[in-house]
Amino acid sequence: MAETRDAVVIGSGFGGSIAALRLAESGRDVLVLEWGGRNTAKDFRQSWDPRYLQTLYTAVPSSDYEALFRYARTLGGGSVLFSGMMLRSPSEVFEWVDETGYKPWPDGITRSLMSPYYEKVEKMMSVSQARWDEVPAGGTFFAALIQAAGKKADRGRFPYVGCVQCGFCEAACIYDAKKSLILNYIPAAEGLGAEFRTSCKAMTIKTEGAGYRVTYRDPFGTTKEVDAPLVCIACNAVEDAALLLRSAPYLDKLSDQVGRNFTNSGDLAWLWLLKKPFYENMAIWRGRTNAVMQTYGWWRSHLIHMHTGSTPPGIFGGLDVRRRGGGSPDLSWGLDHKHFAFEVYRNRLVPCQLSGMVKGEGTVRIDGTGRAIIDLPVTPVFQAYMDKVRRVAEEIAAASDAEVLDVAPRGFERGGAHLQGTCRIGASPDAAVCDPYGEVFNYKGLFVTDGGSVPSGTGVNPSLTISANAERIAEYIVGNVKS
């Protein structure tokens, strides 16, 4: 017999834990199902060993194997594993019209409407701008490149208090200096009676009576069921879509947009190779995983935002470098690659991570076992976007006598962790899965509260906008959906 709750939240990342707290505050009996384990600082390690990381991350390649996506699989979700950059999306994001003339953000959702929700999250998570003395060397070199190209850079904003700059942010913080959800929203929700049930994977959602029945597998592999009139899906954009697609036989009025419009927030990554090192030991991995400095220098003109990373050894697939258009020696692997990597790693590389506005043209579908498959084709629209970014990257390189290194077969790395849009909000089921408040069209009480419902790239690192949007949707649920 299925247990019964007032609300079930699937996923405990930004979208899930925020919704859980607000629902618990409203007096609801809340159950959160989290696929990953209940890990805290004592469980984390300062290690980039893939055997450790794969216990916290799920990695999914695109179907053409060109891009690798990752998402968290632990209590607190991405907040535990992200690099910490929490920026408000600029106004233009909410007004943006894509390359086909579609405006992803519904009318009325503007930056000024979002501002109070941004503030709420920033306060809960202790977000503040990094201090100058927290800028690592890698950030300095990025700033120098940007300045040489005639633009400014500045420090990003982070939910960090008492950071010791150990550099293992994306391996999870062992000091609890990164104020992830396991230190604020989740304990607050638990204090109000919400139950976070870990190592439980939601498999399907069906309609049941006046509400829904969620079927999940518990830590022992046993199939269990829980009924609730209110269900919030928040297990990241890829798994949100996979869950709804697995549930499609029971939810036959879902929009055909489920899984479509997938975007990685326009993320592209590359490396600048300096002809001469700034210093003998630049040590690009020193400092936070995210090396603090970022620039809006090309935002108004190109709708792109860049920041640098301290790039722990091993990222970029172990320094996947190759020269544009080939060139000798081939650097993608082999002895030459190894020697090149050891020669330049410590003092001639400046990594760049870029987000930008481009139409989400990816798709999430499921295979016969219900597992998510991601298609991320390079369409003419995306190619034009990459060409635009390439010109900026080359412009910056030219100003500093540097070289843009390809880091993937198509030049830029296109994968990453910024996953959005698969269950996007919008005005109509013809173009969206959820209404502007995140409620799935034709299914009262079924909401998508995480990045899946964010309808476009966020222009900058998306965690804060995903969180603010979750606050906005949760406020709507509390005020408008009967318990």
Place this chain on the structure above:
Amino acid sequence: MSRAPHGRPAAWHRRDFLAVVGQASLLPLVTWACGNESSIQPNVAFGSCRTPTQHEEEKLLMLADTIVPGGKADPRGLAGAVEACPLEPLYDPMLPLALAAPLVVSFLDDQAKQKYGAEYVKLGLPERTEVTRAVEATSPLFGYLLKFIRGIYYTSAVAYEAIGFPGNNLGYINHPDFSLRRPLGEGMTEDGNMP
């Protein structure tokens, strides 16, 4: 085969293993396990790790040795993937690599037999490199596997030492080269935080 305290075969044993591949097939099968080194709770969905066949393991190690050569093949004497890498992640059931790796190694064998009339593992480094390049040109799976083999190598203690990364559990707050207080950074980035 003796084992390191953590239960995996020690790196130098691997090269010994490769040296006798094809001559003595009675070597005990190496069992592999995923993610059991910490108290992190395991996944609960979509099955568990599988054990590679010895045949697959031999080829994967040879492929790793081709991607990041070490031992006598490196005149600088830097250890390669065989010495440095745990390859368990290639069998992570959360990744399609569990399927990709066997496929790629079978491509390697086909190509090696076609070109040299011998199995991939019997070839020397130059021949293996040529065969591997041919497979790289035709198989999108290869690039994916490559990414992981390289990534695993560059997170190994050997690579950390070679590139000057101090290793795990070391912070940098007191390092003299640390911050923008250095001359290069002063006065350089006053604003730009637009919204």
